[in-house]
Every structure is written in structure tokens, then in C-alpha cells.
Amino acid sequence: MSKPRVAIFDFACCEGCQLQIVNLEEEILDLINLVDVVEWREAMSEQSHDYDIAIIEGSITRPEDEKRVLLIRSRAKILIALGACAATGGVNKLKNNFDMKEVRQCVYGKDADLPHLDTYPTKAVDEIVEVDYKIHGCPIENSEFARVIRALLLGKRPMVPDYPVCVECKAKENVCRWEYGETCLGPIIRAGCGARCPTAGFRCFGCRGYVDNPNVEAAREVMAKYNLTEEDLKTRMVLFGSKQGPTL
Ligand code: SF4
Numbered sequence: 001m002s003k004p005r006v007a008i009f010d011f012a013c014c015e016g017c018q019l020q021i022v023n024l025e026e027e028i029l030d031l032i033n034l035v036d037v038v039e040w041r042e043a044m045s046e047q048s049h050d051y052d053i054a055i056i057e058g059s060i061t062r063p064e065d066e067k068r069v070l071l072i073r074s075r076a077k078i079l080i081a082l083g084a085c086a087a088t089g090g091v092n093k094l095k096n097n098f099d100m101k102e103v104r105q106c107v108y109g110k111d112a113d114l115p116h117l118d119t120y121p122t123k124a125v126d127e128i129v130e131v132d133y134k135i136h137g138c139p140i141e142n143s144e145f146a147r148v149i150r151a152l153l154l155g156k157r158p159m160v161p162d163y164p165v166c167v168e169c170k171a172k173e174n175v176c177r178w179e180y181g182e183t184c185l186g187p188i189i190r191a192g193c194g195a196r197c198p199t200a201g202f203r204c205f206g207c208r209g210y211v212d213n214p215n216v217e218a219a220r221e222v223m224a225k226y227n228l229t230e231e232d233l234k235t236r237m238v239l240f241g242s243k244q245g246p247t248l
């Protein structure tokens with residue numbers, strides 16, 4: 001039986017999620033034995049138009065990106081958005097809070113009007129094409145990447161947590177960051193990172209995006225208990241696509 005053909009592509013991103021794949025170290029060798037990697041700019045020079053699974057890292061930020069992502073979708077049976085940039089737009093969506101001309105001038109100065117530096121408001125991959133699976137996080141958890149790929153190879157639907165970070169945080173018996181007067185976004189953000197930030201002593205700032213059905217009422221109750229306001233929470237929701245989130 002032939003192995004599934006996998007291609008990995010990048011758009012606007014820091015490539016940190018691809019680095020997380022490489023960081024799988026020994027496990028990456030096991031995974032690579034189970035698939036046929038036909039294109040991966042970060043790791044090989046070969047290219048291919050023939051693949052079963054396309055993995056896209058990065059956001060769509062230019063008109064030509066849109067054409068490219070449509071082409072990738074047309075060739076792939078399964079399309080995976082890898083990391084916050086691809087799955088939700090990630091930090092790249094910060095730019096959408098500004099005028100695009102201003103953004104170009106800020107970054108490129110006198111060259112801002114050159115045609116190849118054209119840019120438009122950032123989009124997540126699923127704002128252009130259908131995405132079959134999303135691997136969340138900035139960066140992704142590489143164990144989750146391995147789990148998703150293994151599930152797909154077994155013909156199963158990968159499990160993506162649809163409960164909030166607080167669940168994992170409480171299981172670790174962390175002292176809640178709200179106790180320190182910090183506006184942790186755990187109640188409304190998708191779990192799957194093992195509450196990485198609160199466990200390390202930081203608030204969750206939302207890199208895995210909003211959980212599908214955030215318990216907004218419970219979040220309001222928590223805020224009231226800690227004398228924090230809805231505005232406090234909203235101002236902390238800027239980094240990872242605040243405009244997509246629930247109205248609190
Ligand atoms: S999601 Fe974060 S780590 Fe991954 S490519 Fe985007 S900016 Fe980099």
C-alpha cells in the first residue's frame with residue numbers, strides 16, 4: 001500500500017510551528033516512515049503538485065497568497081491549518097487594526113508603494129478555503145501534531161479539545177492568575193496546551209484561539225468575583241484575533 005503523500009507549505013509566519021515539528025526529534029523519524037513527504041521548503045528542495053495531505057503554516061496576507069492557497073486546496077484531499085497564524089490569523093491579525101497604507105509605510109518606508117510589497121488585511125486559511133483540521137497554538141504543541149497525523153493515518157478523526165484552558169489548569173492545581181489580579185483568558189480559550197502559561201506563572205493570553213462554546217456567563221461571574229471588568233478582558237484579547245471572539 002502506498003504511503004500518504006504529505007506537503008508542508010508556509011505563508012506569513014515565523015516558521016516556529018514547523019520548528020516544533022522538527023523538534024519532535026526521534027518521533028519525527030517514526031512519522032516520516034509512515035508518510036511520503038513530497039514538499040517541505042524548510043527541510044528539502046524537492047517540490048510536488050501531487051499530495052494527499054497539505055499542511056499550511058501561516059496567514060494569508062497578500063492577493064497572490066489567496067491564489068496559492070486555492071491551488072493547494074484543489075490538490076489536497078485533506079488540508080490542515082498548522083498553528084495560530086493559519087488557524088485563526090494569529091498575531092498577524094494585529095495589523096488589521098490599522099490602515100493598510102499606514103502599515104506598509106511603517107514597515108517599508110519609501111518603498112511602501114512597490115507592487116511586490118502589496119498587502120491586505122490578514123486572513124486565516126479558512127477565510128479563503130475549507131480547512132479540514134486545525135492544530136492550534138503559537139507555537140503548536142508538537143505532541144498534538146504527532147497525535148493528529150497518527151489519527152489521520154489510522155483513518156480516525158483527530159480529537160481537538162473543545163473545553164477551556166481552565167480545565168487543564170485546575171487539574172494541575174495551579175493557583176489561579178486571577179488571584180494575582182491578572183486577566184487570564186483561560187475560561188474562554190481552547191485547551192490542549194496543558195495550561196502551559198498559568199503553570200509557568202503567566203496568564204493565558206489566548207494563543208489557541210477561542211473555545212467553540214465559551215462559557216461567557218461564567219467568565220462574567222469570575223470577573224465580578226475578582227473585581228475585574230469586561231473591558232479589562234477585552235483589552236487582553238487583542239494579540240490573537242480579538243475581533244473574532246465572543247462578545248463579552
Ligand atoms: S503560530 Fe506562532 S509560532 Fe506558529 S508560525 Fe505563527 S507566529 Fe510562529
Ligand code: SF4
Nearest residue numbers: 166169176177184186
Ligand atoms: S483563569 Fe487562568 S489561571 Fe485561572 S484557572 Fe483559568 S486558566 Fe488557570
Ligand code: SF4
Nearest residue numbers: 193197204205206207
Ligand atoms: S496557556 Fe493560553 S497562551 Fe499559553 S499556551 Fe496555552 S492557550 Fe496559549
